[in-house]
Amino acid sequence: MALTRDDVRRIAALARLELGEEEERLFQGQLSAVLDYVRQLEALDVSAVEPMTHALAAGEAAPLRDDEVRPGLSAEEALAAAPAREGTCFKVPRIIE
Amino acid sequence: MTGEWDVVLGLEVHAQLLTRSKAFCGCSTAFGAEPNAQVCPVCLGLPGSLPSLNRRMVEMAVRVGLALGCAVRRKSVWARKNYFYPDLPKGYQISQYELPVCEGGGLEIGAGGRERLVRLVRIHLEEDAGKNLHDVAPDGSSGVDLNRAGVPLLEIVSAPDLRSADEAVEYLKALRALLVWLGVNDGNLEEGSFRCDANVSVKPAGAEKLGTRCEIKNMNSFRFLRQAVEFEVRRQVAVLESGGAVEQETRLFDPARGETRAMRSKEEAHDYRYFPEPDLPPLLVDEATVEAQRRALPELPRALWRRLQAELGLSAQDAGLLVADRGVADFFAEALAAAGRPEAAKRIANLLVGDLARLANETGLAPAAWKLRPAHLAELVRLLESGAVGGPAGKQVLEETFRSGRAPAAVVEERGLAQLSDEAALEAVVDRVLAASPAEVERHRGGKKNLLGFFVGQVMRETKGKANPAVVNALLAKRLGG
């Protein structure tokens, strides 16, 4: 299945990636090759098969957490790695709704 | 609405569940902390962190599902809803998509022969996003506070069964009251712990095909919901009547202008790329959990509302006021039990929805915090019914007991508020009053019969409200000659 250059741009926009011309061209080819390869799955009739959405076997359901407050991070610890901050907020470019 | 157009309306309600800790981590859900003081690696979406599901959140969802007559799924699945936004730390929201925890059910609204069931489509669990703060810096930058990120939400989606803004408000009030009743939500629209979006469309009256709908957001009061829906209906009708077509879009309500407007950030059509959340196994709700919640379910407001009318003869309105607040309803039940006689119900109800409601409003206190206890109310009703205290004095007693918590009988005693029924004593007062108002007596005799009230009032004033009105009336009738 061949991706068009527009497909590549649309996916990149959805994934918040900014690709250069060269990268777009490269990915167009490489992703098309992978999508061609995975087409072999179409040979299988899976209409009656349940998807394996979780790797842990059924019945292995984990116990749930008790509703108790546990210590987290201080605001300073939370912000320690932030590229920009304002007060104790993470600072980001203006958000337009 | 206009007669030529039908309004079709459904609400999506997001109710914050009253858990102590967040949905997937142990951070506190308390409101009002300094930004980013209630966060941890999980709700910050740090690399390597994983969600760990809060049991109480699930129990609350089951409770709500049972109260609304939903089918509770024994196995539901968590999904990731993927989109980029600064208040969404992981770049996806953990929600439920194809298999929600509850499906179906409904909520009855309306009274006086206009009762109807608003059907529900589904109820699912999800986590809240953080909060974007606008213009935090002089350069117009925004700020992100993640204290709310990961707080558990219940999303309750109604069928498009509502037909007017009034109905929408009524449904929303009833739903809010129910969630508060069940102890799963604080019902606070202003702080955003109970929010709603509306899906609004119009169609020519009687037409089968639904119109194109718009989703309206940002209505944080019942008044705004009404305004937004009314505006949106007018807008859509105007578009259609001028030959245009309604565009499917998300619109924000602007409370300052009372209008809805299309959101500016239209970007690409939303493609949330839902898929099953691999970090959380399917949610299994076992029979024991469902049964425990079913047993713990209190009598629901709608059922109580009916019973108060049918068994105790309360008016639909009084019953409605009593069940609007679980605390008031519980107080009523306790006072009635203390009175020990079903006949006391009306008096208790009257005091609760009347003078007591006013006092509670003035002080902002919930029934549980009142110094006046249910037994006090029962005692006061007994005093009133026996004639030991008259109505106006009773009001004073109520206020004093509410203020101080002292027992009504003691207040009556201390303040000398016992009702005067002694004929001889009252006769003297009546004579004094008549003697002091010869002109009025003359006019009354001349046919102005409504002056009787004036004389009663004067007697009450003389006796500081303690005179037994029945006795006073009889005496006046005798003196004034019928």
Added chain:
Amino acid sequence: MSLLELSLRELSAALAARRASSREATGAALARIEATDGRLGAFLRVTGERARAAALAADERAARGARLGPLDGVPLALKDIFLTRGVETTAASRILQGWIPPYSACVVERLEAQGAVLLGKTNMDEFAMGSSNENSAYGPCRNPWDLSRTPGGSSGGSAAAVAARQAFGALGTDTGGSIREPAAFSGAVGLKPNYGRVSRYGVIAFASSLDQPGPLARTVGDAAVLLGAVAGRDDRDMTSSARPVDDYLAGLEGGARGLRLGVPREWMGEGVDGPVRERVRQALEAYRAMGAEVVDVSLPHSRYGVAAYYLIAPAEASSNLARYDGVRFGPRVAGKGLRETYARTRSAGFGPEPKRRIMLGTYALSAGYYDAYYLRAQKVRTLVRRDFDEAFRSCDLVAGPVTPTVAFRLGERVDDPLRMYLADVFTISASLAALPALSVPCGLDAALGMPVGLQLVGRPFDEATLLRAARALEREQGPLPPPRGLP
């Protein structure tokens, strides 16, 4: 003999008997790293001071007779995918350059609580995406047997460090073969536990339904000790299993007699290089000689594994990597407005392979394609698992090659992602099936003298039988010689 020639268990015994100190062992390991890693590239950062302090504390405990267990004082290496509180953790990506996590992974906590000495963070393919370690943003790691070749990936640094005697053991993660393939290429023992056996909390996620931490070690017994130290339920990972953890050492020397090894006919055909197939055959012969039974089995859907995997893993990765947005941590590249800032930050921070997989996964999940790609792949995953369930009716373990070839040359496949992906063809099946699988050296290939690995796949949560069988082969054939590429 240098302390570094001791296995982890031998060192542990020496520490217990106070014939050696952790300070000596740690000093020797740090010196070896210092002397060799400029050529090898196994470590992204070495935490010498912390390691020496930990060694000192371990020695004091040993002196008091209060050792915390077999790992107390043992120098280990950690793939840079495990969060280490206070120590930079990058997953070999620029997008995490300089990031110092405020918490540690569950497995790191467990190792530290047992007194292990952590030497540093090992090289890997960026976000564990790769089979050759060439996708590291900080330069490749090399194979200690031949520095012109790849050590395998993505846990290449951990495998190379163990094989090159820089560490006594290491932890890696395996998503589609990322422990087993580098173990096979570098001549180490590598174990991918059953999904859910080891907590993923604090492990930087690649594909959440497949990722699983596990040990890389010089001997099977060492791997058993390491697994025992980190396995078991963790409340913070709801996919971690509550099943009790077996005592992996108890039956370790139980031999192979009576075991039935199923060899999938799909794994021993044309797709496997002659010299690799030859070594695997000899290993199977050795098992027969030890009293094991070798039977034919079939995994008919395993040939679809790579295709299913390269839909599922990128789909999950595209979502897992959305959090790298330059808001809360990591470098930010400013653009005009929010949207452009996101895109610039991510484009500058991610290398080509993560970008490729994010693109692929985003596409596979996007509206209109979900059913055709992601959902279908998850159904094929069910078929792959059923194949194993069926095979285990006639055998106790599935056995075959780990990789179709020995370690290839650096640069050989970088321009052809699909060809690179096919290196995982035999390891991916067990990953999809969530089953425990192990790579144990089975000699050197005749042509190049490079290590070959035998893969064993076990029943659900039956790591104990895997280890026992691998140990039998190891005992039978003796240890590999030290890697000759790095004197």
